[in-house]
Amino acid sequence: MDHGPEEQPPDPNNKRLTVEDLNIEILPLIYEIIRSIEKDNHHDNTAKTRDSQDCSQKVLELQKRLDQARAEIRMLPGIEYSKEQQLNHLEALKTQLRLKQELLQKYRYMYPFDIQKP
């Protein structure tokens, strides 16, 4: 990979996302949810209600992050095909371009009207 995650500049004119714009850190959230559920068991009632509210908030945030990730993945460019299909497409386009350039070369620079002197 040539670019690190910090080096991609955001492009305001381009509606498409880059992979680096995605926020896909699920594991820390899960860890916090589990920790706060387990903390739940050791406190008195007032702290318990606060913790369970905290918990449900975190679960909602997890859900939101997953849904947002899905929506953002749909907007990523260039992933409609597998990598192999994409590379095949690239090769086919290159061949097409080469053939068309050769065709144009042939017709632009041939001299059909050179009259051979008898």
Place this chain on the structure above:
Amino acid sequence: MSSQISTKEKLLYIIDDIELICKEIIENAIAPKSAKLSGPEYSQLTDLLVAKDNELKETLNLASEQAHINKKLDILKAEVDRQDQDINHLQKQLKEAEQILSTAIYQANQKLQSIARANRRPVSSEELIKFAHRISASNAICAP
């Protein structure tokens, strides 16, 4: 080759899997002691979650590479479109040239035919000049 799954679908499937695993883990955490998973099962579940997370990150790297390739594809497509335009332009010019040439050839052919006709019946220049004088003398426009 056409049965290959697209990277987008792969990413969405992984997210679905992660969501399922998270739900199971959370349900297990809030379940009463009797319904909880055993130790090894629970650690299997968490290992699976970590594995899926890694798979997600790898697939995101792949997506980033594909985005890079996609940019090259866009440039190539623009080039191919330009060549297409040039080819269309050249085609129009060739058609025009063909038309002009065929008209020119037709007219040259006509001229050759009239030269051949003239050569079959030669007329001396003195006779032509005599006729010309007579026509202009009588202000006519053709021979009597």
